[in-house]
Amino acid sequence: MTKLNRRRLFAVIMTLFAVGALASVAYANHSWGGYHWARTSNPFTLKLGDNVTSAWDAYLAGASADWSQSNVLDTTIVAGGVKSPKNCRPTAGRIEVCNAKYGNNGWLGLAQIWITGGVHISQGIAKMNDTYFNTSQYNTPAWRRLVMCQEVAHAFGLDHQDENFNNPNLGSCMDYTGDPDGPLSNEHPNAHDFEQLGIIYAHLDTTTTVGAGVAPRNGKANLDNPTEWGQVVRQDARGRSSLYERDLGGGRKVVTFVFWAD
Numbered sequence: 001m002t003k004l005n006r007r008r009l010f011a012v013i014m015t016l017f018a019v020g021a022l023a024s025v026a027y028a029n030h031s032w033g034g035y036h037w038a039r040t041s042n043p044f045t046l047k048l049g050d051n052v053t054s055a056w057d058a059y060l061a062g063a064s065a066d067w068s069q070s071n072v073l074d075t076t077i078v079a080g081g082v083k084s085p086k087n088c089r090p091t092a093g094r095i096e097v098c099n100a101k102y103g104n105n106g107w108l109g110l111a112q113i114w115i116t117g118g119v120h121i122s123q124g125i126a127k128m129n130d131t132y133f134n135t136s137q138y139n140t141p142a143w144r145r146l147v148m149c150q151e152v153a154h155a156f157g158l159d160h161q162d163e164n165f166n167n168p169n170l171g172s173c174m175d176y177t178g179d180p181d182g183p184l185s186n187e188h189p190n191a192h193d194f195e196q197l198g199i200i201y202a203h204l205d206t207t208t209t210v211g212a213g214v215a216p217r218n219g220k221a222n223l224d225n226p227t228e229w230g231q232v233v234r235q236d237a238r239g240r241s242s243l244y245e246r247d248l249g250g251g252r253k254v255v256t257f258v259f260w261a262d
């Protein structure tokens with residue numbers, strides 16, 4: 001092969017790599033950091049601690065039923081393990097779901113996951129802010145469905161599909177929007193979300209972080225203040241920080257997903 005041909009071949013190969021990388025990004029890539037619950041078999045069952053008031057019960061039940069359609073995981077609603085929903089402290093091995101008037105802090109919903117060993121989720125929380133859901137703008141079934149569906153799924157390791165509030169809906173609750181019921185409706189997961197869960201949970205682990213008492217609490221358990229969320233990883237289309245990571249050292253991290261109100 002001449003030098004020129006070798007160069008050409010190299011260029012073709014590099015182009016193919018680039019196209020392949022772009023295609024996989026566009027196709028199914030909305031996990032963040034590959035974070036996932038460690039488990040030794042699929043499907044596995046995640047407990048959702050019910051710390052929500054009656055105004056939210058139907059939405060928690062709806063999100064639990066929606067996500068349990070996944071082939072790799074099921075969710076089950078259990079009695080909440082939180083003393084004060086306002087604090088919503090995590091419980092090792094499961095997801096605590098809370099609502100309260102968290103104040104005019106800007107966020108509609110917030111999810112946090114605690115990571116051990118660099119990649120494994122050991123506990124998670126999902127919080128809905130009634131300070132905004134009590135206003136006429138957000139006090140609708142569609143907004144409640146969207147935010148509950150999304151925050152719970154962050155605790156599975158799912159990221160957003162899209163962070164633009166003004167483009168046509170993708171039909172997934174992992175898509176930011178100003179118009180939750182569309183159409184398309186962003187009130188439920190779509191096939192792409194289930195596909196992504198399948199990718200995240202395709203492998204099995206030799207240990208498990210699912211279930212009470214397995215994982216140690218790591219770091220300070222109540223990180224309500226944005227100054228405690230760590231580094232900004234990404235901003236949404238409006239330029240607000242939607243994803244944060246705080247490195248606690250030794251492979252431990254706290255990841256915070258924020259859904260900002262208007």
Ligand SMILES: [Ca+2]
Binds near residue numbers: 068069070
């Ligand atoms: Ca299932």
Ligand SMILES: [Ca+2]
Binds near residue numbers: 164165166170175177
């Ligand atoms: Ca969008």
Ligand SMILES: [Zn+2]
Binds near residue numbers: 039205
């Ligand atoms: Zn794993």
Ligand SMILES: [Zn+2]
Binds near residue numbers: 150151154257
């Ligand atoms: Zn989110």
